[in-house]
Amino acid sequence: MPRRARLDAPGTLHHVIVRGIEKRRIVDDDKDRRQFIERLGNLSQNTQTAIYAWSLMSNHAHMLVRSGPQGLASFMRKFLTGYAGYYNRQHDRHGHLFQNRYKSIVVEEDTYFKELVRYIHLNPLRAKMVDSLEALDCYPWSGHGSVMGYVEYGWHETGYVLNWFGKRLKHARGVYRIFVEKGIAMGQQPHLVGGGLVRSAGGWSEVKALRRIGMQEKSDDRILGHGAFVSQLLSEVDLAKKYRWANIDREKAAFELVEQYCQENGISSQTLCGGSRLRKVSKARNELAFRLTEELGLSFAEIARLLGVSTSAITKTISRKAGKS
Numbered sequence: 001m002p003r004r005a006r007l008d009a010p011g012t013l014h015h016v017i018v019r020g021i022e023k024r025r026i027v028d029d030d031k032d033r034r035q036f037i038e039r040l041g042n043l044s045q046n047t048q049t050a051i052y053a054w055s056l057m058s059n060h061a062h063m064l065v066r067s068g069p070q071g072l073a074s075f076m077r078k079f080l081t082g083y084a085g086y087y088n089r090q091h092d093r094h095g096h097l098f099q100n101r102y103k104s105i106v107v108e109e110d111t112y113f114k115e116l117v118r119y120i121h122l123n124p125l126r127a128k129m130v131d132s133l134e135a136l137d138c139y140p141w142s143g144h145g146s147v148m149g150y151v152e153y154g155w156h157e158t159g160y161v162l163n164w165f166g167k168r169l170k171h172a173r174g175v176y177r178i179f180v181e182k183g184i185a186m187g188q189q190p191h192l193v194g195g196g197l198v199r200s201a202g203g204w205s206e207v208k209a210l211r212r213i214g215m216q217e218k219s220d221d222r223i224l225g226h227g228a229f230v231s232q233l234l235s236e237v238d239l240a241k242k243y244r245w246a247n248i249d250r251e252k253a254a255f256e257l258v259e260q261y262c263q264e265n266g267i268s269s270q271t272l273c274g275g276s277r278l279r280k281v282s283k284a285r286n287e288l289a290f291r292l293t294e295e296l297g298l299s300f301a302e303i304a305r306l307l308g309v310s311t312s313a314i315t316k317t318i319s320r321k322a323g324k325s
Contacts, residue, residue: 035087076104
């Protein structure tokens with residue numbers, strides 16, 4: 001069966017897994033690990049690809065990322081090619097380092113964001129690369145230490161992650177750590193490493209229960225999410241393909257609209273897109289979301305990426321606005 005095309009719309013949340021070819025190591029020592037992480041961070045900033053969670057293992061790596069304007073495929077190609085070139089030179093080897101096709105699953109944010117952050121960050125503990133959560137707090141090869149503030153990675157979008165757990169930094173970190181600790185007893189959680197109906201529903205028993213009451217959920221093995229999310233995403237991807245050249249012009253116009261709005265209302269674009277919950281900033285996002293939809297026809301995912309919030313937040317904003325119209 002031929003491989004299906006990736007879902008690669010800018011602004012989409014992905015769980016990405018890269019593996020060494022034939023399960024071989026992709027890092028041999030701390031120099032390799034530093035190279036891997038530095039290249040990941042530098043490229044994420046250069047391509048506006050947001051990284052929310054990550055863990056580097058011996059023969060594979062996990063990442064939770066939101067693709068930038070160039071999409072996920074371009075980011076991954078540059079990253080994997082660049083690191084593989086370094087590794088081969090460093091270890092005097094030739095040929096492929098990674099499996100030819102990395103795995104990427106599009107994620108329904110409201111349902112799975114926190115679960116995936118926890119799952120990804122606990123990988124080293126599950127694999128016994130560290131022996132306790134206290135050791136993981138300071139472990140440099142997983143994003144958990146960065147979220148906790150013990151390890152500094154300026155490119156890691158820790159603020160966005162912590163906003164899911166509270167408004168004040170110290171409180172949010174405490175709630176986040178308790179949440180992570182509760183995940184230790186949950187084990188491998190295989191439903192979080194793939195897509196499709198069974199994983200999105202939580203297992204075969206849940207799927208059978210839905211069928212018994214006559215419910216049919218749309219599914220796609222490239223997506224971890226409920227039926228409505230799957231339908232909306234596939235529609236947006238089809239539309240993006242149809243108008244891909246027009247989208248380039250619309251994105252430029254969107255940036256200009258946001259910059260002009262910020263100047264007129266005395267708000268910096270950094271504050272607008274930085275997750276601030278100030279009433280003035282929230283109101284600005286709401287107004288901009290509606291204008292970007294009505295005037296430029298941007299998808300909810302594109303608007304979410306531009307304004308630094310989740311796609312579901314934009315969906316709720318537009319729905320409320322439309323209801324008042």
